[in-house]
Amino acid sequence: MKNQQWQLKTRPQGLIGEEHFERVVCEMTDLAEGQVLVKNLYLSFDPTQRGWVNDMESYMPPVAIGEVMRAGTVGQVVSSKCSDFDEGDLVQGLGGWQEFFVSEQGIGLSKVPEGVTPQEALGIFGTTGLTAYFGLLDLSDPKPGDTVLVSGAAGATGSVAGQIAKLKGARVIGIAGGPEKCRWLTETAGFDAAIDYKNESVVEGIARLCPERINVFFDNVGGDILEAALDHLAMNARVILCGGISGYNETEPRPGPKNIMNLVITRSRMEGFIVIDYLSRIGEFLNDMLPWYRSGQIVHLEDVQEGFDNIPSTLQRLFSGQNLGKQLLKLAEPE
Ligand SMILES: NC(=O)c1ccc[n+]([C@@H]2O[C@H](COP(=O)([O-])OP(=O)(O)OC[C@H]3O[C@@H](n4cnc5c(N)ncnc54)[C@H](OP(=O)(O)O)[C@@H]3O)[C@@H](O)[C@H]2O)c1
Numbered sequence: 001m002k003n004q005q006w007q008l009k010t011r012p013q014g015l016i017g018e019e020h021f022e023r024v025v026c027e028m029t030d031l032a033e034g035q036v037l038v039k040n041l042y043l044s045f046d047p048t049q050r051g052w053v054n055d056m057e058s059y060m061p062p063v064a065i066g067e068v069m070r071a072g073t074v075g076q077v078v079s080s081k082c083s084d085f086d087e088g089d090l091v092q093g094l095g096g097w098q099e100f101f102v103s104e105q106g107i108g109l110s111k112v113p114e115g116v117t118p119q120e121a122l123g124i125f126g127t128t129g130l131t132a133y134f135g136l137l138d139l140s141d142p143k144p145g146d147t148v149l150v151s152g153a154a155g156a157t158g159s160v161a162g163q164i165a166k167l168k169g170a171r172v173i174g175i176a177g178g179p180e181k182c183r184w185l186t187e188t189a190g191f192d193a194a195i196d197y198k199n200e201s202v203v204e205g206i207a208r209l210c211p212e213r214i215n216v217f218f219d220n221v222g223g224d225i226l227e228a229a230l231d232h233l234a235m236n237a238r239v240i241l242c243g244g245i246s247g248y249n250e251t252e253p254r255p256g257p258k259n260i261m262n263l264v265i266t267r268s269r270m271e272g273f274i275v276i277d278y279l280s281r282i283g284e285f286l287n288d289m290l291p292w293y294r295s296g297q298i299v300h301l302e303d304v305q306e307g308f309d310n311i312p313s314t315l316q317r318l319f320s321g322q323n324l325g326k327q328l329l330k331l332a333e334p335e
Contacts, residue, residue: 001028005068006097006311008053015249015319016050018312021069021097028100036085036103037078040095041334042304043311044072044122045327047318050248059274069097069311072127074118076334082106090334092121097311099331113286118334123156123326124293124300125286131242131275132160133285137168138278139271140216140238144169147210149229150191152220154181156300156326157242159189161218163298166190170216173209175202175225177321184324189299202228213237221246227257233266241272249319301325 002025009022031037052063052070063070073095077085082105085091090112095101103109112121123129135157142148148165152158153174162172162185174185174194182194195205202225206214213234219226222244229239247254263270278285292298303323305314308331317323 003028003098003100004308007066007068008063011053011055014251016315021312031079031081033081034105036080036082036106036109037100038075038091038095038103039078039100039332040073040075040098041332042074042118042122043097043329043331045315045318045329046072047243047245047248049315070094071096072122074112074121085109090118119302119304119328122328123302124160125289127275128156128326129160129289130278130282130285132157132164133289134278135240135242135273136161136164136218139240139273142168142170142216146170146215147212148172148216148218149206149210149214150218151175151225152245153191153194154185155220158220160298160300162191163189167292167297181324197225203231206232218242223247223254227259230257230259230262233262233268235266237266237268239268239270241270303327305329
């Protein structure tokens with residue numbers, strides 16, 4: 001049996017592209033005792049994948065040159081010599097950019113809950129939803145009357161974080177790129193207002209839309225947008241560092257915000273987090289998110305590309321802002 005893979009060929013300096021990956025076909029060997037063979041159906045695309053290909057210490061080891069590109073996936077068990085998994089099971093794991101993968105003893109695999117689609121398992125009920133939920137609620141606990149500002153607001157994580165803040169009674173302002181995304185935020189996702197950072201000054205937008213300043217800033221972007229938000233903090237504000245996508249393709253580390261002392265003046269707290277620390281609390285998350293999403297209180301878009309050929313170019317969509325909602329790619333439907 002043959003398996004197609006996209007392996008990391010070279011480490012990008014600057015913008016990541018198709019040229020950094022190599023398409024390889026390899027032979028698969030027979031399954032050994034304890035192994036599970038999984039066919040990948042859907043791939044998740046996440047900005048953090050850009051960090052995984054850098055040769056530096058992080059919360060996960062870097063992908064090695066010649067290794068299959070790491071990615072979250074939902075797949076279906078093709079055959080199993082492990083008693084915990086049966087043929088046909090839908091499973092989630094880090095299956096990578098390849099058609100098939102083998103798990104030893106089912107390590108790293110979890111079954112997709114009954115009634116949850118592969119797209120939902122990788123998006124709203126997966127690490128995307130989990131990141132928004134715990135990042136916002138554990139690190140800031142927004143209250144009715146608070147003003148919550150979200151950057152990367154029309155993206156997978158930001159859109160959910162903003163809607164959870166709305167459910168908690170806050171006034172929510174989103175920052176996103178382009179009129180279409182801003183319209184979606186206010187007309188569909190229930191944000192109170194949106195700032196189009198590609199067509200207006202973020203500093204002026206925040207000043208206009210947050211006259212009583214910001215109590216919570218959920219930041220996915222970093223750079224100039226973080227600096228603009230730090231200029232408008234209310235007293236005892238909470239700044240949640242979820243990500244900093246504006247810097248992920250930079251060749252040199254950027255200087256930090258020049259107004260960081262505003263944290264001192266406003267007695268505010270700035271804190272980062274990594275979603276994998278919350279995986280054990282997924283039950284708590286689903287207790288809230290399942291009814292919110294199924295009742296339509298939270299909406300979530302999925303942007304599904306297709307085809308093995310298009311895998312590397314789909315990653316680029318995150319950095320050019322082409323994705324509207326959670327970026328996925330379909331390889332096959334479950335049987
Ligand atoms: N801490 C954690 O555990 C954790 C877990 C998951 C994700 N994250 C972080 O959360 C953030 C969002 O991830 P996601 O998976 O939900 O992706 P996403 O928001 O769905 O997609 C990325 C979006 O970032 C925006 N963007 C790209 N380059 C930008 C730039 N230079 N300046 C401003 N905006 C830019 C684009 O939207 P526009 O069109 O609006 O520019 C793009 O659509 C990322 O920073 C990611 O690293 C953190």
